[in-house]
Amino acid sequence: MAHIDHGKSTLADRILELTASVDPRKMREQFLDSMDLERERGITIKMQAVRLRYEAEDGATYEFGLIDTPGHVDFSYEVSRSLKACEGAVLLIDAAQGVEAQTISNLNLAIDEGLEIIPVINKIDLPVARVAQTEDEIIGLIGGTRDEILKVSAKTGEGVPELLEAIAQRIPPPKGNSDAPLQALIFDSHYDPYRGTVCYVRVMNGEVEDGDAIRMMNTGKRFDVSGCGYFRPQLEETGHLSAGDVGYIFAGIKDIGDAQVGDTITLNQRPAGKPVPGFRRVKPLVFCGFYAADNEDYDDLKAALARLSLNDSALQYEQESSEALGFGFRCGFLGLLHMEIVQERLEREYQLDIVATAPSVAFEVELRDGGVQTVDNPARIPPPDEIRCIKEPYVLGTILTPVQYQSALIELCKERRGELKDIQYFTSERANIYFYLPLSEILYEFYDALKTQSRGLASFDYELAGYRESDLVRVDILINKEPADALAFMAHRKRAQQRGREVVEILRRTIPRHLFIVPVQAAIGSNIIARETIPALRKDVIAKCYGGDITRKRKLLERQRKGKQRMRSIGSVSIPQEAFLAVLKQDGGKKK
Amino acid sequence: MIIEKSSPPKDHATRYSLPATSGLYIHIPFCLQRCAYCDFASYALNALPNGLSFGSYADALIKEARLAAKERGAPRFSTLYFGGGTPSLMPLDELRRIVAALRESFNVSQIEEFTLEANPDTLDGEKLASWRELGVNRLSLGIQSLSDTSLKELGRSYSREEALGALARHRDELAAFDLSFDLLLNIPWQNPSQVLDDIRTLYAFEPVHLSLYSLKVEPGTPLAMRVANEPELAPDKDRFADEMGAAEKLLEESGFARYEVSNFARDGKWSLHNLTYWRGGNYLGLGVNATSCIRGVRTRNHREFADYRAALMRNELPVAERAELTETERAFERLMLALRTMWGISRDELPLRIWKKLQAKAEELAERHPQLIVAIPERIALTSAGMNVEHALVVELAEGDLWGEPV
Structure with a gap:
């Protein structure tokens, strides 16, 4: 675990190589990041688990599980979930950046779980590396001595063998009793179109085998195990998992909601007395409306959200409709990055053109x-x-x-x-x-x-x-006296007027002139706080139109017609999508 | 700001029915120099492409006329129009050869209107007399402005004094023609009232027709490059409406009617040739880049002289593009062109199923915007203010399923 960009996924690559877990011909950078978007942005969005075999200097072969986690704060719930499956954590710190905010928050999560922590300074090959200062910062944070801190370069591989050795020596083997009733904590899941929900589990106690009748302790749902095994990182079927193992179970679970992350799997015949203390379902913090730019794509958007949410339990959505934008979905996200990523995935993986309303919190x-x-x-x-x-x-x-x-x-x-x-x-x-x-x-x-x-x-x-x-107020935006619901926003009373002015100004610039005068207003209740006027259109015609100009004119008008059909209409004013986007972008929608 | 006139079209106009006309257009692509704003098919005399001369062009035109006549069976035309370019640059002997060939190839015995476009600095007594002899009865004079600054910036080849001098010198010969003057609105280098002064000055030469165009920035022209660096020169739509409103008021006081978006005439001296375009009539165009539209088939000739002549050498019509319009496209064109004129569009000009829906829509629009559009059961027409925003109104009228999917 680490702050974003401190080198987790690169270190994971080196560990996979040193433990010969991946066929060298198939090796590629950020091996565990399987989404195109992760590789392109160089970030990890979804945690990945893999079971490794390591031959240590003492001659023994150790089996251990590695979970690569996201660094961005939006996805810290992934970190906290994965820690439940662990005995120890590598706290990775960039030698050039030093300790950063997420370093501390991740560290606190690991301390709360009582994990063995191995502090590691990464990027020691960089000319700007500040190894000594970073050591001081780590000691200031967790105490200990300089020689307990490992120094590696995930890029060149320097120090990584020593790290593997430290993992084998310092991190205790898992506790747990294979003879006790089964308790397997679901710490993640993904949906596979052929096998149904694949549950990522940490077996705390007991054993599970193919064919076992199992029960979800929270939902009470029952299933029959149709396969189980380890991540290597591809699925390796073993037909058996026992206390201390991290692996997967699938049991023909069609609805991913039936295998909630945080639930405990037990055996139907010999249930455990109580579930493992799980984690609360993650609650979305940021909300916005997603609408298909072309209303005809509504059904496609609906299907795409349903599919995405199968593998993204943090994504929530429900249908909503807007007078301005038609039918769409109110979606809840963990943060702006999460929102941006979901939007980008909808656009790239499902070829949808999305209009997103301004992000909001829940009041x-x-x-x-x-x-x-x-x-x-x-x-x-x-x-x-x-x-x-x-x-x-x-x-x-x-x-x-x-x-x-x-x-x-x-x-x-x-x-x-x-x-x-x-x-x-x-x-x-x-x-x-x-x-x-x-x-x-x-x-x-x-x-x-x-x-x-x-x-x-x-x-x-x-x-x-x-x-x-x-002291918050809702500011409505009225176009030709009609409220444009998609543009309403909340603001602190002191800022409402300033922001209202900005929005109506943008609309004045981006809404084309009409055949009549169009007032654009910002209002708190019935109190108008800002106003702009779009004057009536006075010229819209080609002056010269003779034999040779007719085709050109017809095509121009056809384009004008088509453009108008694509616009949204509020108070008989046609509003181009660019106008919405200009306002919403201004409001947030921060793009990297 | 001038308040735009919002009176509906005159009663006589809504009842008036114009005779069907068909036009023959000859394109003459020669100019003394290229104007800064022009993107027409024309060549400056000092920069003619290889093989292009007055003589070779006349030869090509004659060949095209013969081929076209053969193909189409010597159709009859009611108007003849020499446009350009600057047709008045054409040497008389070449012009005579062309006109003779047209008489030979087509039925032009019933020509009602024979227009030639001319620039004031190309006029001379001999030409004027010969044009008259050839049958020219209407001259369209490209003045554009009488401001020396504007003329210079626009790249015109004459000054105010030269233009007015030529008109004055040939006052008597010019009196034998119906005169039309072209002026530009929205010229950024002149005061908005300049066009009014120019109109008053030009009244001295007793025009029966005036065309007021808006200076337009066409991509690829020297003007476009200039506007890119000096955006303050970009034409302003409000200024157009103001200048047009003021000019219209002045012209109406002198008996001119705005019978089309950019055209004014008095005593019913509309341009019959141009009305053919706006009323969906047939027209045949000869010369580089000329277009024809005959019974719903529209063609455009090659723009480059080399391509144009090469086709003729192969005894082929020099057509670069050909399109056959669907019934809906024809109806839509009919609407967008007819609404440019003060007569608007009448019930008998469109298929009934389209007319019915259109009429209902127009009534609804007229209810909301009585200052822009007038709808009566037999006719739909735009007011002057409506003509200025004709595109927006056509788009409103064309909304919905009436015209199918936009192409």
């Missing part, structure tokens, strides 16, 4: 009549006079930064309505700043601002920190 709305609603779509926030207060999710953010950027970053967080909680120093040069921030404030360009203010040296991580009351 808790307390009504005057005493009711409470959770609303994740600004257009669904009740009118102001029905609301007693609105609460929004907050996070506890951790910023790790060289001390010279500390005050600029504190300033940044204050601008974002942040509340400083604490500052810690674990070396004299590195500050650890803790802030409470509204989640919505870190969605838009926060990372970019953070990187700009710190010349790329600060890192950021966060965890949810409950809901707090805020």
Whole structure:
């Protein structure tokens, strides 16, 4: 485990090579990242498990499981799940970057699980490597001595044999009793069109074999095991798993919801007394609407989301409709990167052209009549006079930064309505700043601002920190007096007017003139806070039209006609998709 | 800003029915120099491609006329139009040869209107007299502007003084023709009121027809390159509407009617030849890049003289593109062209099933935008303000299943 870009997947490649787990002819970079998108972006989205055989210096052959995990904060739930299946963790730290925010959050996860931690400094071959300082930072973080820290270059392979030896010597073998009733924790799953759901399990106690009748302890669903074995990394059928093993089970489970990640599998005949303490189902934090750019692709979008969600349990979606955009889906994500990746996969793997509405968080709305609603779509926030207060999710953010950027970053967080909680120093040069921030404030360009203010040296991580009351208002955008539901947004009262002005200005520039004057307004309730006017069209004709111009004119008009048919209509105003995109992009939709 | 006139077409116009016409167009691709904004098929005299001369071009035209006549069986035409380029540059003997060949190949005995396009600096007494003898009865004079700055920037070959001098010198000979002047609106180098001054100045020569075009930036022209560097020169749509509104008011006071988007005439002196285009009539075009449309088949000749002549050498018509329009395409063209004129489109010009839906749509549109469109049971027409936004209105009228899928 490591902060993003510290070299996990490259190190995994070296380990696969040294343990001869992969046919050298099939070896390629980022071997365990199977998605095109992962390889292209150089990131890991989904964890991968593999069982390795290692002949140690003491002459013994050790079997151990390796799980390569994502580094990005959006996918930290993958890390926490995979740690449940482990006895130890390699904490990888980039020698040039030093300890970063996710290094600490991952470390805390591993400590919570009581794992043996092997600190490793990677990229020691880099000219800019700061090995000694990084060692100081690690010692400041977890104590210990310099010689407990391994130094490797995952790129050149230097130090990797020593790491394998350390894994064999330092990490204890799994505990557990093969004679006890079966407890196999499902820590991940994926859907295979031929075998159904493939459950990734860690057998805590007991044994399981092909043909066993099993039961999901949470859902109570029963199945018959039709195959089990190890990841090598391809599936190696053994027909048998026992306590301490990490492997897979499939049992003709057609609905992936029947094998929930975190559930415990036990034997139907001899059930365990209680399930393994699992993990809570991950809750989406960021929501947006996905619409097919061409409404006729709705069914394709629906099918594509259903397929994607089979292998992405964190993706949630439900049907919604928008007057402006037609039928689509309200989708919930772990963060903006997750949202971006799902959108990109829909576009690449399913050839869909997607319009995404502005990302939003889920608000808790307390009504005057005493009711409470959770609303994740600004257009669904009740009118102001029905609301007693609105609460929004907050996070506890951790910023790790060289001390010279500390005050600029504190300033940044204050601008974002942040509340400083604490500052810690674990070396004299590195500050650890803790802030409470509204989640919505870190969605838009926060990372970019953070990187700009710190010349790329600060890192950021966060965890949810409950809901707090805020002075939030819903801003409606009216086009020719009709609200454009897809463009409604939530804003802090002090910022509402500024943002409203920006949006109507963009719309004035991007909505073509019509045969009539089109007012574009931003409003809080019935109170107009910004207004622009699109003047009526006064010229739309080719002046010269004689024999030779007629075909050209017909084609021009046909194009104009076709363009108009593709536009969305609100208040009898045709709105080109570019206008929506210009507003939504401005709002967030941060692209790398 | 000038308030646009929003009166519906005159009663006489909505009842008027124009006779069916058919036109013969001859393209003359020679110019003294290329104008900065022009993307027509034309060649500057000092940069003629190999093999192109007045003589070789006349030869080619004559050959094409004979081939076309043979192919189509010597059709009859009611109008003849020499356009360009600058047809007035054509030496008289060559012009005579061409006209003789046309008389030989086609039935032009009933020609009602014979137009020749001319630039003011190409006029001389002998030419004017000979044109008259040849049967030319209408001259279309490309003035564009009487501002010296604009003329220079546009790359025209004459000054204000030269243009007005030539017109004055030949006042008597010119009086033998119906005169039409072309002027450009939306010229960024001149004041918006310049065009009004120019119209008043030109009244002295008693035109019966005026064409007011908008300066348009065509891709690949020197003007386009210039606008790319100086975006403030790009034509402004509001300015067009303002200039057109003011010019229209002035012209109407003098008895001119805006009978088409860009054309004004008085005493019913519409351009019959051009009306053929707007009313879906048949026309045959000869010369480089010329287009023809006969009974729904549209063709376009080769644009380059070398290709054009090579085809003729092989005794083939020099056609580069040919398209046969579907019934729906013809109807759609009919609509988009007819709505350019003050007569609009009438019930008998379209298949009934299309007319019925169209009429319902037009009534609905007229209800919403009475200042733009007029719909009565037999006819749909645009107001002046409507003509300025004709494309948007046609797109509104064409919405839905009426015209099938856009191509």
